[in-house]
Amino acid sequence: MKILHFSDSHAGAPAEEWSAYLDKRWVGIFNYWFRRRFQHNQKVLSKAVSIMLESGADLFVCSGDITSTGQPSEFRIALDILRPLAETRKLLYIPGNHDFYVFDAKCNAAMRDAFAELNGGRFSISDLPVRIPFPECDIIAVNESWPGNLISSCGYLMKRDSDTIARMIKTKTRPVILAGHYPLIEEKPIMRIRHRLWGQEKLLDMLRSGAIDISLCGHVHKPYSIGTGEGGRGEYCAGSVTKMAVLSEFTYDPAKDVFAHRTIKFGGSV
Ligand SMILES: [Fe+2]
Ligand SMILES: [Fe+2]
Numbered sequence: 001m002k003i004l005h006f007s008d009s010h011a012g013a014p015a016e017e018w019s020a021y022l023d024k025r026w027v028g029i030f031n032y033w034f035r036r037r038f039q040h041n042q043k044v045l046s047k048a049v050s051i052m053l054e055s056g057a058d059l060f061v062c063s064g065d066i067t068s069t070g071q072p073s074e075f076r077i078a079l080d081i082l083r084p085l086a087e088t089r090k091l092l093y094i095p096g097n098h099d100f101y102v103f104d105a106k107c108n109a110a111m112r113d114a115f116a117e118l119n120g121g122r123f124s125i126s127d128l129p130v131r132i133p134f135p136e137c138d139i140i141a142v143n144e145s146w147p148g149n150l151i152s153s154c155g156y157l158m159k160r161d162s163d164t165i166a167r168m169i170k171t172k173t174r175p176v177i178l179a180g181h182y183p184l185i186e187e188k189p190i191m192r193i194r195h196r197l198w199g200q201e202k203l204l205d206m207l208r209s210g211a212i213d214i215s216l217c218g219h220v221h222k223p224y225s226i227g228t229g230e231g232g233r234g235e236y237c238a239g240s241v242t243k244m245a246v247l248s249e250f251t252y253d254p255a256k257d258v259f260a261h262r263t264i265k266f267g268g269s270v
Helices: 016-023 025-039 041-052 072-086 105-118 159-168 201-209
Strands: 001-005 059-062 091-095 130-131 137-143 176-177 214-217 224-226 233-239 246-255 258-265
Touching: 001 041, 001 258, 016 025, 041 072, 041 246, 072 105, 091 105, 137 159, 159 201
Parallel strands: 001 059, 059 091, 137 176, 176 214, 214 233
Antiparallel strands: 001 246, 130 137, 224 233, 246 258
């Protein structure tokens, strides 16, 4: 089985309405004008999609943050690029904190529509966590992103969701891959206090005990792996596909019960 994993493409756009300056969107829009639009070239995402379509992968996982502030225009930019991947019906998309940035009816409707289209209408966001069975392993998609205050980029894992996941893998018969937005393993808990995932202890225990074999995440824009042990088990952050021009590839060999991972760097000519 081959999986291609990518994250954090961060399409951006100017404020769509004056009320965007009354909530957290003004922070994201400021960030977009002065930083993100220089870092996240959507042509790089187009190139990544072309590479993925030719890869022959069994599954594409997007760990979220396809927008900067979750505005409908940003989802439209991202969807126009990701649509060919969604049409393969092999794409799994999990929202990031920038996709569920504020409680605004138009933004939230755009996110739900994007979620439905990218996931081929198989489930809605309120169905998460869901288990998607593959012949050689199970994928579990979980939502950890909820609107936060002006300075927080933290994620929140609901107790009911980690309890559901624990029940899902109680009778595990094959490897389990967890797909979320945030890293479970904290490398620098003090420095990353504004970016951490709260409530992740139970899933972290499952990852450390081997009940969860692989944790796929994004949110951190530089790709890395951590806690990787026997058979390639551990946590893998895809990094930002647009900022770093990287894709993350996994192949699982059931005969050897081994996951092989490599980072595909495709930057240079977009
Ligand atoms: Fe991000
Ligand atoms: Fe994020």
